[in-house]
Amino acid sequence: MSTPVLTAVAWPYANGPRHIGHVSGFGVPSDVFSRYQRMAGNRVLMVSGTDEHGTPILVQADKEGLSPQQTADKYTRQIGEDLRGLGLTYDLFTRTSTGNHAEVTQQIFLAMYRNGYVVPKTTTGAVSPSTGRTLPDRYIEGTCPICGYDGARGDQCDNCGNQLDAAELINPRSRINGEKPKFVETEHLFLDLPAFTETLGKWLSTKTDWRPNVLNFTRNLVDDMRPRPITRDLDWGVKIPLDGWRDQPLKRFYVWFDAVIGYFSASVEWARRSGDPTAWQQWWNNPDARGYYFMGKDNITFHAQIWPALLLGHNGEGDHGGEPGPYGSLRLPDEIVSSEFLTMSGSKFSTSRGTVIYVNDFLREFGPDTLRYFISVAGPETQDTDFTWDEFVRRVNFELANEWGNLVNRSISMAHKNNGGVPVPRALTRQDEELKAQARAAFDTVGENLRRSRFKQAASEAMRVVSAANKYLSDQQPWKLKDDPQRRDTVLHTALQVVSDANTLLTPFLPHSAQQVHEALGGSGVWAAQPRLEEVEDLDIPGRTNPILTGDYAAEQARWESVPIEVGRPLAKPTPLFAKLDPKLGETGPDWAPIEHT
16 A cells, blocks of 8 residues: 655755755655655655755855845755755755745744744844844854853754753853853743654654654653744745734844745645646645655754644644644654765865765766665764765775675676576576565565665665675586586676666666666666756746755656566667775875875
C-alpha cells in the first residue's frame, strides 16, 4: 500500500552559497531518503526553499550594497544551482519571500491568535548602537549564565542546550561588529509556549525511536517552556495581520516563526502549481501520512518544540483547547532526522573564518556522486565528523573506483567481449545461488536501514554485496574459462544480475552513476530522475518571478526490487564509472580548498 511521505528539508539562508557542511545535514540525507521512498512505491512530497527574511539577509545586503530582495534573489539562484547539481529531488524548492508564503504564515498566526496562544508583552530588545538596527538573538553572543560557556547565542546555548534571552548573557556582544548591544523596551507578540507543556510533553514522550542524538536533546525541552517572541523590530519580513501592528514600518514576524511555517506553505504552493489546490491535504490532513524533517543539530529545538507548538496552536490542540484553523488539523512531525556537524580540523565549516568548501567548487572538481557517497557513508549522521581530503580520496579510490566501478566495468566488458550481450545461464552452482541470494536479501536489510534513516549502515550493506561479487569473480575466474563457455556464461550472467541488483541498492546514494550503469546494462529511459531549475511567475505578486527546483519523479524507472536481467540484451563496452584521484590530493586537497591544520 502506498504511503504519503512528507520529506521536509531545512531551509538554507539566502545570504551566500552553500558549503558541504550545510548539505551534509539537510541536503544529501533527505534526498537519499526520498529517492528510496519513491523506489519503494510511496508518494513523496519533498519541499523546502530559501529562508530570506530577518537580519542575516540585511547584514549581507549591507555588505554588498544591495537591497534585501536583490540579495535574496542573487543567492536563491546560486543555492538552487548547487542543489540541482547535487541531484536533490525536490518536488518544490521555493522561497519565503513569495506571496503564497506570506498569506499562509498570516493564516497560521491568526488561528493561533484566535485560540489564545499568542500574547503581547513588553520586553527588552537588543539594538546596535552604531546602526540603530535591531539585533536578533542569534546575532548576539556572550557567556552562558547557566553553564559558563563563552560563545552562547542570545536564543540558546549550544553547550548546555538551554533556551536563553539575549539580555541574560554575561558580557553580550554583537556577532556582526563586536560592539556591546543596547537593550531597550519594546512591545512584541509572544508564542505562549507554557500553554503547550502538557500536550507537547505527551507528544514528545511517544517518540522513543528517534535518533539517540535527537532524543537526548529533546528530553528536557518541556522543562524549559517559556514564552518566545514571534515578532521583531525589522522592516524586512512578513507583516503582522493585526490592527495596530500591520501598518507599523518596523514590525515583522521573527524569521524563525515564518521559516518553519515554510514546510506547510511550500506544500500549499506545490499543490496550487500542480493544478489541484487541495492536493497538500494528502500529506497534512491524512492520518496515514508520515512526515520526516531533515536538518542539522542546531535546528532541533525549532522542529521538536517550536514547530509542533505552532501546529498545535493552529489546530486548537494546546493545553486550553481551541478551534481548528483554516487548514484543518495539521499533522505534527513523525520523525526529526537531525545530523551532527561536519567539521574540518575539528572546527565547524565557517565562511567568515575561511574554513569552507563550497558545494559548487566541489561539484565542478569531483562531480555529485562522490560527495553524496562520502556524506552517506562517512558523514555526521549521529556524531560530529571531521572531513579530511585523505579520507575522501580513500573512499573514492578504494570503494567507488576499485570496488564498485571495477565490478561494473569488468563484468560488462567480459560479457560484451565474449557474447556481445547478456549471456544465457546454464546450471547454477552453490556459489552462484548464494551470491544471488545475498543480493536479493540486501533489499530488505538496506531498505530497512533507509526507512529508519540509517544511511551509513544502508550504504555499507549495499557495498557488502559489491565486495561479495568482486570476490566471486576473482574466485570463479571467468577469463580462464575459454574451454568451458557454458560455465563462463553462467558466471558472467550471475555477475551481471548482481551488478543490476547492486545498482538498484546504490541508486539512492549514487543516482547520476546509477543512470550510467542502467544504460551500460542495456537499459533505456530514465532510471534515476533529476531535478530541474525553472523560473516561474509568483502566484500572488504580479510581475515577480521566482526560481524553483522541481521535477517529474514519477517517471523514475527504478523500483526497490530485484529484476531479472534480460538474456540477449546487447551490451556496449563500458566507460569507467569513477576516475581514481591522485593520492597526493589527500595530503593538501585541491589548490582552491582551505588548508587543514593539524
